[in-house]
Amino acid sequence: MARNDALLRITKLxxxxxxxxxxxxxxxxxxxxxxxxxxxxxxxxxTASGEEIxxxxxxxxxxxxGHIELALHRVKQGMYGVCxxxxxxxxxxRLDALPYSVLCIKCAREAEKDSRWLDDRLSxxxxxxxxxxxxxxxxxxxxxxxx
Ligand SMILES: [Zn+2]
Numbered sequence: 001m002a003r004n005d006a007l008l009r010i011t012k013l014x015x016x017x018x019x020x021x022x023x024x025x026x027x028x029x030x031x032x033x034x035x036x037x038x039x040x041x042x043x044x045x046x047t048a049s050g051e052e053i054x055x056x057x058x059x060x061x062x063x064x065x066g067h068i069e070l071a072l073h074r075v076k077q078g079m080y081g082v083c084x085x086x087x088x089x090x091x092x093x094r095l096d097a098l099p100y101s102v103l104c105i106k107c108a109r110e111a112e113k114d115s116r117w118l119d120d121r122l123s124x125x126x127x128x129x130x131x132x133x134x135x136x137x138x139x140x141x142x143x144x145x146x147x
Contacts, residue, residue: 003081003089003092006092006095006096007080007081007092007095010092010095010096010099011072011075011080013099014068014071014072014075014099014100015072017068017099018065018068018069018072021061021064021065021068022065024061025058025061025062025065028054028057028058028061029058031054032051032054032055032058064100067100068099068100070100070102070121071099071100071101071102074102080102081095083102083103083104083107084102084103084107084121085103085104085106085107085110085111086104086106086107088104090103090104102121
């Protein structure tokens with residue numbers, strides 16, 4: 001049971017982190033939407049570089065959010081904490097350090113060599129569908145952690 005308690009605790013963290021990231025990403029995208037303000041050229045240049053940084057930050061956040069969505073997808077399948085590659089149980093210590101990890105260390109190394117691995121996994125997820133279920137406040141009861 002100790003493992004399930006740990007998984008439950010980490011799942012709560014993931015949900016909180018997702019809410020936080022979604023909020024932040026929403027604000028960043030809002031800012032980008034407003035576009036450059038009209039002013040003198042120096043000001044315009046400053047705005048442009050600021051936007052570049054904002055875009056990069058948004059991309060980082062979006063990527064992290066993708067990892068988290070993938071992990072929560074595994075939770076929903078009752079497969080969180082089980083390696084997506086070889087199906088061994090991922091040690092809680094690894095999940096504590098990297099809550100959105102869906103791979104054991106061995107498979108993560110393999111995935112690092114092939115950067116398309118994660119993108120392939122992410123592309124199979126239906127984010128719109130996930131958004132729907134999230135909008136009715138995802139609760140821990142939605143997750144089957146008994147496996
Ligand atoms: Zn593995």
